[in-house]
Amino acid sequence: MGLYHLDDERQAAVHKIRKRVIENIGRNMDLYGIPLSTGHLYGLLYFADKPMNLDEMGQEMKMSKTSMSTGVRTLLDYKMVNKVWEKGSRKDLYEVEYDWYQSFVDFFDIKWRKSVESNIMVLRKALDETEKLHKEHEHDEVLAAVLQEDQAKMREAVAYYKWLERLIDTFVDGDIFNYVPKEPPEGKS
Amino acid sequence: MGLYHLDDERQAAVHKIRKRVIENIGRNMDLYGIPLSTGHLYGLLYFADKPMNLDEMGQEMKMSKTSMSTGVRTLLDYKMVNKVWEKGSRKDLYEVEYDWYQSFVDFFDIKWRKSVESNIMVLRKALDETEKLHKEHEHDEVLAAVLQEDQAKMREAVAYYKWLERLIDTFVDGDIFNYVPKEPPEGKS
DNA sequence: AACTTTGTACAGTTTTTACTGTACGTACTT
DNA sequence: AAGTACGTACAGTAAAAACTGTACAAAGTT
Numbered sequence: 001m002g003l004y005h006l007d008d009e010r011q012a013a014v015h016k017i018r019k020r021v022i023e024n025i026g027r028n029m030d031l032y033g034i035p036l037s038t039g040h041l042y043g044l045l046y047f048a049d050k051p052m053n054l055d056e057m058g059q060e061m062k063m064s065k066t067s068m069s070t071g072v073r074t075l076l077d078y079k080m081v082n083k084v085w086e087k088g089s090r091k092d093l094y095e096v097e098y099d100w101y102q103s104f105v106d107f108f109d110i111k112w113r114k115s116v117e118s119n120i121m122v123l124r125k126a127l128d129e130t131e132k133l134h135k136e137h138e139h140d141e142v143l144a145a146v147l148q149e150d151q152a153k154m155r156e157a158v159a160y161y162k163w164l165e166r167l168i169d170t171f172v173d174g175d176i177f178n179y180v181p182k183e184p185p186e187g188k189s
Numbered sequence: 190m191g192l193y194h195l196d197d198e199r200q201a202a203v204h205k206i207r208k209r210v211i212e213n214i215g216r217n218m219d220l221y222g223i224p225l226s227t228g229h230l231y232g233l234l235y236f237a238d239k240p241m242n243l244d245e246m247g248q249e250m251k252m253s254k255t256s257m258s259t260g261v262r263t264l265l266d267y268k269m270v271n272k273v274w275e276k277g278s279r280k281d282l283y284e285v286e287y288d289w290y291q292s293f294v295d296f297f298d299i300k301w302r303k304s305v306e307s308n309i310m311v312l313r314k315a316l317d318e319t320e321k322l323h324k325e326h327e328h329d330e331v332l333a334a335v336l337q338e339d340q341a342k343m344r345e346a347v348a349y350y351k352w353l354e355r356l357i358d359t360f361v362d363g364d365i366f367n368y369v370p371k372e373p374p375e376g377k378s
Numbered sequence: 379a380a381c382t383t384t385g386t387a388c389a390g391t392t393t394t395t396a397c398t399g400t401a402c403g404t405a406c407t408t
Numbered sequence: 409a410a411g412t413a414c415g416t417a418c419a420g421t422a423a424a425a426a427c428t429g430t431a432c433a434a435a436g437t438t
């Protein structure tokens with residue numbers, strides 16, 4: 001049911017309530033490294049009763065269509081919104097992914113995993129180079145001591161990132177919801 | 190064992206290896222919403238063989254002491270570095286928190302939890318206002334329909350945030366490590 | 379094929395964030 | 409108590425990011 005079916009006064013009342021929520025969602029969106037305005041856009045789509053196109057978004061947000069385009073693309077990259085097909089309309093339509101658990105999982109799968117993989121790769125390479133350097137100067141005790149410390153630290157780091165990978169895996173395959181169920185256990189508020 | 194005990198050539202070799210790792214750590218630090226240079230600072234401290242003071246950091250980073258001060262404060266807020274006391278020195282000394290699992294947990298406990306709590310509060314308030322508005326115009330069917338949709342969405346959101354709170358709880362109390370152990374299960378690389 | 383409509387690349391502008399230098403409060407030293 | 413060392417607040421500057429308008433490519437319509 002669209003907001004525009006209401007008379008002005010009531011429409012304004014609903015709008016005011018939504019606005020506070022949208023602002024908050026937008027503000028907290030920087031946890032995901034998403035700009036405030038894109039967060040607002042997300043909030044707008046969240047309360048929209050139907051998929052929106054870029055022009056509608058721009059109108060509501062009082063921002064340029066270009067900005068809407070880039071904003072939506074960011075949200076699409078994170079799978080926080082989906083493109084929707086609707087016959088009759090030539091415009092691209094978008095709606096939010098209402099399954100926030102899924103959005104949470106996707107965020108880690110997309111952003112964190114990439115970072116983790118890159119870190120592991122770099123650390124592996126650095127460990128190799130360290131080993132090589134050590135072999136090249138076998139009789140340098142001081143160097144050996146330095147390298148050993150560095151290696152210990154980097155091995156620790158790799159172990160951590162591998163743990164992070166396994167954690168993300170439990171997110172992606174949904175196992176996390178066995179351990180921390182969506183429904184709260186009885187007796188907890 | 191300090192790097193400066195080595196001759197120039199070998200010191201440079203070690204430095205080069207460390208540098209790549211530090212750059213990567215710094216770059217990936219934006220996952221935590223931390224500026225690149227502060228990420229670098231973290232990387233520097235990570236490889237330092239002893240706690241550092243602001244002047245030393247500034248020298249290594251070729252940046253102002255003021256920047257080091259604010260950078261360190263950011264890292265302290267996230268508990269990624271710790272202040273260290275050392276008798277004899279009047280300067281403040283800092284070292285990284287080498288327990289990265291703990292840093293991970295702290296990050297969520299500090300940054301995500303705050304956001305979650307604020308979201309829940311705002312949603313609760315909005316739900317109340319929605320209810321009030323509904324009662325004030327009991328015979329407005331259209332309004333009722335709109336409000337009902339909004340309420341459904343907001344209740345879903347609250348449920349999600351409560352799940353997130355429980356997830357963060359399992360991080361903080363360490364339960365997560367029972368489910369996703371730090372040591373990988375046998376047979377996995 | 380000419381004409382619309384739609385989304386986005388790109389260059390330029392505005393706004394925000396990061397960084398620096400100075401200046402000052404606090405606390406230690408003599 | 410005067411002097412020195414240290415860390416940070418604050419104002420100004422430099423750099424980065426967000427946003428806009430124009431221009432154009434792709435696809436649809438007549």
